[in-house]
Amino acid sequence: MKANCMAGTGIAFGSVELNNFITVASGPLTDAASKIEAAEKAGAGAASLKLTFVDVPFQSEMRSYSMPGSVILSPTNRRLDLKKAIEITRQIRRITGMKLFANYSALGSRLDEWKLLSEKLDEAGADLLEPNFCCPNLDTSEVTSTTKHDHGGASIGENPEVCAEIVRAIREVSGLPIVPKIITADRRTLIEVARTVEDCGAAGIHVVGTPTSGLPPVAENGRPEIPLLDGAPQGSTNGPLCKYTSYLYAAILARSISIPIMISGGLESWKDCVDVISWGATAPSICSAFMWYGYEILDSINEGIQDFMDRNGFASIADFRGRSLRYFTTPDRVRLRRGVAVVDDEACINCGRCLRPAHCEAVSRADDRVAIDAELCIGCGVCGSLCPVGAISYREEEEH
Numbered sequence: 001m002k003a004n005c006m007a008g009t010g011i012a013f014g015s016v017e018l019n020n021f022i023t024v025a026s027g028p029l030t031d032a033a034s035k036i037e038a039a040e041k042a043g044a045g046a047a048s049l050k051l052t053f054v055d056v057p058f059q060s061e062m063r064s065y066s067m068p069g070s071v072i073l074s075p076t077n078r079r080l081d082l083k084k085a086i087e088i089t090r091q092i093r094r095i096t097g098m099k100l101f102a103n104y105s106a107l108g109s110r111l112d113e114w115k116l117l118s119e120k121l122d123e124a125g126a127d128l129l130e131p132n133f134c135c136p137n138l139d140t141s142e143v144t145s146t147t148k149h150d151h152g153g154a155s156i157g158e159n160p161e162v163c164a165e166i167v168r169a170i171r172e173v174s175g176l177p178i179v180p181k182i183i184t185a186d187r188r189t190l191i192e193v194a195r196t197v198e199d200c201g202a203a204g205i206h207v208v209g210t211p212t213s214g215l216p217p218v219a220e221n222g223r224p225e226i227p228l229l230d231g232a233p234q235g236s237t238n239g240p241l242c243k244y245t246s247y248l249y250a251a252i253l254a255r256s257i258s259i260p261i262m263i264s265g266g267l268e269s270w271k272d273c274v275d276v277i278s279w280g281a282t283a284p285s286i287c288s289a290f291m292w293y294g295y296e297i298l299d300s301i302n303e304g305i306q307d308f309m310d311r312n313g314f315a316s317i318a319d320f321r322g323r324s325l326r327y328f329t330t331p332d333r334v335r336l337r338r339g340v341a342v343v344d345d346e347a348c349i350n351c352g353r354c355l356r357p358a359h360c361e362a363v364s365r366a367d368d369r370v371a372i373d374a375e376l377c378i379g380c381g382v383c384g385s386l387c388p389v390g391a392i393s394y395r396e397e398e399e400h
Contacts, residue, residue, distance in 0.1 A: 008315050008316030008318075008319075009021050009305070009316070009317055011045070011260065011282055011317075012260070013128055013177045013203045013260055014128075014177030014204070016099060016127050016176075016177050018046050018099055020045030020302075021282070021283040021284070022045055022273065022283070022285075022301065022302070023044060023046040023047065023101075023285045023286070024044050024046070024047040024048065024286065024290065025264045025287035026048035026049060026051055026101070026132075026287075027077075028050075028077070029047070029287060029290055029291065030048055030049050031050035031078055031080065031088075032088065033088050033091035033092045033095060036088075036092050036100070037092070038295060039098065039290075039295065041295075042295035042298045044098075044295075045099065046099035046100065046101060046127075047099075047100060047101070048100075048101035048103045048130055049080070049085060049088065049089065049100060049101065049102050049103050049104075049121075049126070050078065050079065050080050050085075051077075051080065051103050051104065051105060051132055052084075052085040052102065052117065053079060053080070053082065053104065053105060053106065053152075054081070054082050054106065054113045054116060055081055055082075056079040056080070056081050057079075057138065057152075060076040060078060061077070062076065063075065063227070063228060063229040065216035065217070065224070065225050065226050066292075067239075068293075069239075069240065070239055070241060071238070071240075071241045072237070072239050072288045073215075073226075073235040073236070073237050074235050074236055075226070075229070075232060075233045075234060075235030076229065076233070082116070082117060085102070086120055086121070089102065089124035089126055093124075099127045099128070100127050101126070101127070101128045101130040101179065102118075102121035102122075102129050102130060103130040103181065104118075104121065104129075104130075104131065104132060105131065105132035105133075105152045105153050105156075107152050108152065108156045108159065108166065111166065114166050114169050115169050115170065115172065118131075118169075118174045118176075119173040122173075122176050126176065127176065127177075128176055128177045128178075128203070129170060129174060129178045130181050130206060131166055131180050131181070132152075132181050133153065133156040133163055133166075133180055133181060133183075133193075134154055134181045134182050134183035134208050135152070135153030135236070136153065136154045136183070136213040138151040138152050138154070138155070154183055154184075157182040157183055157184050157189075158184055158189060160189070160193045160196040161196075163182070163196055164199075164200050167197050167200040167202055168200050168201075171200070177203035177204070178201070178202045178203055179204040179260075180202055180205055180206065181205075181206040181208065182194075182206070182207055182208070183207065183208040183210065183212050185211075185212070187252060190207070190249060191252065191256045194207075194253055195256060195257060203259060203260070204260035205257070205259060205260075206262040206264065207249045207261065207263055207264075208246075208264050208265045209242035209243060209244070209245040209248075209249060209263065209264070209265025209266055211245075213235060213236055213237060214234065214237050215235070216232065216235070238264075238265060240268060240272075241266060242265035242266035243268075243272055243276075245265065246263045246264070246265040246266055246276055246281075249263060250276050250279040251324075251325060253280065254280025254281070254322050255325065255328070260282035261280065261281050262283045263276050263283070263285065264285035264286065264287060267285075267286050267289070268286065268288065268292075268293075268297070269289075269297075269301065269304070270301045270303070270304025270305045270307075272284070273301060274305060274320070277321050278321070278323050278324040279324050280324075280325055282321070337396050338379075338396070338397045338398075339379045339394050339397050340362075340372060340374045340377040340379060341362070341363075341372050341377050341379065341384060341393070341395075342372065342392070342393050342395045343370050343391055347389055348391040349388070349391070350365075350368055354370060354383040354387060354392060357382050357383060357386070359382075360382065360383065361373075361376045362377035379394060381394070
């Protein structure tokens with residue numbers, strides 16, 4: 001099954017329509033035309049070219065700490081210079097019909113470079129422009145420095161005024177849809193940047209789930225567990241570790257702006273994609289899952305989405321986009337429903353995992369059976385998540 005055969009999954013950013021809403025995020029998957037051709041054959045709706053500069057600020061190649069299914073941390077990665085990016089873009093135009101986001105960056109103060117990059121990548125055949133206000137691996141200041149520096153990438157995404165200047169400058173030289181890619185851990189900054197670029201004419205916004213950077217674990221001898229690398233700068237993180245903030249950012253932006261919202265960070269299954277759309281995103285973008293498991297998973301992702309839509313009577317992703325936003329609230333407004341954990345004795349295999357939570361006083365075992373004291377159970381949800389056979393559920397009780 002090919003993703004581009006699925007009905008109801010097309011989206012648009014400005015004048016550019018994608019026949020499938022799942023895209024390949026900028027990264028090692030998109031630094032060569034042959035790799036982007038493979039993404040198209042797998043059925044992805046679009047791909048974002050590897051981060052490009054007029055001149056790469058420092059040379060590097062990908063090194064990473066990788067724990068499949070959890071996190072991939074990459075303190076160094078390959079970048080493209082403008083000449084190479086133009087070459088790849090032209091190759092893509094010759095061999096594929098894949099919609100292409102041009103992902104690129106410069107110092108926030110170098111509007112001339114932003115214009116040059118925009119103009120040249122437009123001329124080379126990019127379909128959309130994705131100015132990069134998010135890369136955390138460009139900060140070369142001393143690790144203890146408290147001074148803010150203009151390094152491009154993530155340092156720009158913290159400054160709404162600079163984001164606005166860059167978007168306006170790009171619009172002077174290109175008519176392509178602009179979809180800035182940002183990252184920030186601060187909710188207020190996220191909202192302010194998103195509203196600012198929308199007001200400046202952005203056709204959409206791409207937000208990356210956090211945490212954004214970190215350090216790897218260390219080996220017995222104290223060396224960082226990243227092969228073939230001496231030294232350990234902070235590295236960008238991706239993988240399921242990030243997906244919960246991806247959901248959060250989707251919900252925040254869906255309440256704050258009206259332009260399309262692309263979200264990346266930790267999404268790797270059909271359920272993750274359905275969840276982020278339910279929280280208000282327009283399109284999921286995937287990187288680490290394809291790096292770990294290959295494009296073969298795209299079939300299962302799309303089959304899962306199609307099955308979900310069929311089960312629920314949805315004709316398109318628009319039918320369930322934002323359906324969970326009515327539950328998004330502040331902690332003082334939630335209502336705690338009284339309930340207790342319940343054990344299905346026939347399903348229980350008596351493994352004892354539910355006895356382990358150190359905070360719980362409600363679960364006990366007697367006569368080789370697990371029992372839950374309803375008076376002591378607080379309904380926290382932990383024991384049910386530990387059960388390997390799904391023998392624990394939660395029963396709501398009437399308030400007395």
